[in-house]
Amino acid sequence: MTYRNRAFRRAASFMAGVALGAWLGAPTSSDGYGLMFVSAAYAQETDASPTMVRDRERDTYYPNTEDLAEDEMRVVACGTGMPTTRAAQAAACFLVELGNGDKFLFDIGSGSAERLSSLQIPYNYLDKIFVGHLHTDHFGALHDLFIGGALMGRNVPLRVWGPSGATPELGTAYALKGMMQMLTWDMAGRAGNVDFRGYKLDVTEFDYKLENEVIYEQNGVKIRTFPAIHAIDGAVSYALEWNDLKFVFSSDTYPNKWFVEYAKNADLAIHECFIAVPDLVSKMRFTPESALLVGTQVHTAPEAFGKVMSEIRPRLAVAYHFFNDFDTGTAVYERIRKTYDGPLSLANDFMVWNVTKDDIRIRMAVTEEATWAPPLGAPAQAPSLDDRAAFAGEAGIDIADIGFSDFTKSGYWNVDDALRPIFEEASKALGREFPYPGDE
Numbered sequence: 540m541t542y543r544n545r546a547f548r549r550a551a552s553f554m555a556g557v558a559l560g561a562w563l564g565a566p567t568s569s570d571g572y573g574l575m576f577v578s579a580a581y582a583q584e585t586d587a588s589p590t591m592v593r594d595r596e597r598d599t600y601y602p603n604t605e606d607l608a609e610d611e612m613r614v615v616a617c618g619t620g621m622p623t624t625r626a627a628q629a630a631a632c633f634l635v636e637l638g639n640g641d642k643f644l645f646d647i648g649s650g651s652a653e654r655l656s657s658l659q660i661p662y663n664y665l666d667k668i669f670v671g672h673l674h675t676d677h678f679g680a681l682h683d684l685f686i687g688g689a690l691m692g693r694n695v696p697l698r699v700w701g702p703s704g705a706t707p708e709l710g711t712a713y714a715l716k717g718m719m720q721m722l723t724w725d726m727a728g729r730a731g732n733v734d735f736r737g738y739k740l741d742v743t744e745f746d747y748k749l750e751n752e753v754i755y756e757q758n759g760v761k762i763r764t765f766p767a768i769h770a771i772d773g774a775v776s777y778a779l780e781w782n783d784l785k786f787v788f789s790s791d792t793y794p795n796k797w798f799v800e801y802a803k804n805a806d807l808a809i810h811e812c813f814i815a816v817p818d819l820v821s822k823m824r825f826t827p828e829s830a831l832l833v834g835t836q837v838h839t840a841p842e843a844f845g846k847v848m849s850e851i852r853p854r855l856a857v858a859y860h861f862f863n864d865f866d867t868g869t870a871v872y873e874r875i876r877k878t879y880d881g882p883l884s885l886a887n888d889f890m891v892w893n894v895t896k897d898d899i900r901i902r903m904a905v906t907e908e909a910t911w912a913p914p915l916g917a918p919a920q921a922p923s924l925d926d927r928a929a930f931a932g933e934a935g936i937d938i939a940d941i942g943f944s945d946f947t948k949s950g951y952w953n954v955d956d957a958l959r960p961i962f963e964e965a966s967k968a969l970g971r972e973f974p975y976p977g978d979e
């Protein structure tokens with residue numbers, strides 16, 4: 540079909556929609572919604588082969604199939620749930636992608652690493668994480684991204700920004716030092732076997748009392764932090780500004796004066812919003828007393844979320860941190876609407892917002908769950924035994940203790956006859972000799 544024909548056919552179907560709309564008494568001229576409804580229902584083009592792509596515009600986002608415009612921001616929800624894990628919703632994680640090529644993660648809650656892998660983004664680009672506080676539903680997948688991301692091709696350090704606490708033990712640096720300690724066996728078992736450059740964590744801990752101060756500035760992007768009120772001292776929220784666009788992420792907080800002040804003029808304002816108190820009793824089996832405490836005093840109730848958004852008036856308000864089901868979501872929505880009548884998304888995993896100065900487009904991403912490694916961001920390096928020595932040194936381990944003892948070696952059961960053909964197969968297929976271990 541030529542473009543001319545196609546344009547003609549579209550115009551024809553458009554006119555048919557207008558005619559039908561008028562005939563049916565549906566709104567037509569000034570009401571684009573009514574016109575579209577009637578057109579879609581009654582004026583479908585029917586002569587297209589089902590094998591032809593007629594229109595690439597779809598209501599779904601297919602990762603890695605769309606360019607981001609130079610002035611555009613894309614935000615993908617990779618976790619919108621709660622500390623109580625569920626398959627349908629990972630815990631807090633939002634990916635911000637900018638038209639200049641930069642990508643940032645805000646929180647990396649339990650289960651979110653799988654969501655990130657579904658986007659199939661080269662891991663070198665997922666190397667900057669801003670953690671709002673140290674509850675596992677906000678950083679519980681960090682070790683998964685750290686280890687899994689490196690195995691899937693990240694060969695640059697993973698950089699993490701997070702707040703201090705009331706004491707050093709309550710700060711981000713302490714927590715992540717502990718995480719690295721937890722990973723001692725994991726990393727000892729990999730050093731010398733893989734490209735080890737991605738197994739480095741760069742932690743920047745900043746004062747949680749900073750009020751709207753810049754903690755990251757590069758490539759035209761500014762990220763600011765301000766205090767949040769959540770659980771105990773040491774929780775923060777973030778604002779990212781770039782190209783005259785502003786993204787704000789509360790992480791967890793009770794409504795507070797800093798958010799109300801520093802989230803003003805946000806294009807996209809993401810704020811926690813908890814399950815309605817009656818659902819905390821009926822679904823979460825809380826006592827009424829603890830439901831009232833947790834649902835209104837520890838977290839932000841939907842009614843309070845609405846009040847915050849009515850004050851800051853973002854171009855789009857995003858509520859997250861609740862199990863967004865057919866019934867609980869409705870309850871949250873109705874309660875927010877008691878105090879806020881502006882634009883609103885009730886977040887769910889894989890919700891996507893494309894933000895420009897003129898428009899905010901909201902869709903769901905369609906992703907592949909059975910994910911393999913994405914393309915490499917940079918060429919891989921062969922494993923080096925020096926990495927094992929360096930790791931042992933840094934971890935304070937005697938390098939002789941990394942490996943197999945005579946005890947473990949004595950457990951080997953000989954399957955050489957099953958394995959040897961694999962080497963022969965590879966040698967034959969690739970035209971060079973791969974000697975069987977021990978044969979060289």
Ligand SMILES: [Zn+2]
Nearest residue numbers: 672674769791
């Ligand atoms: Zn929390």
Ligand SMILES: [Zn+2]
Nearest residue numbers: 674676677791
């Ligand atoms: Zn939380």
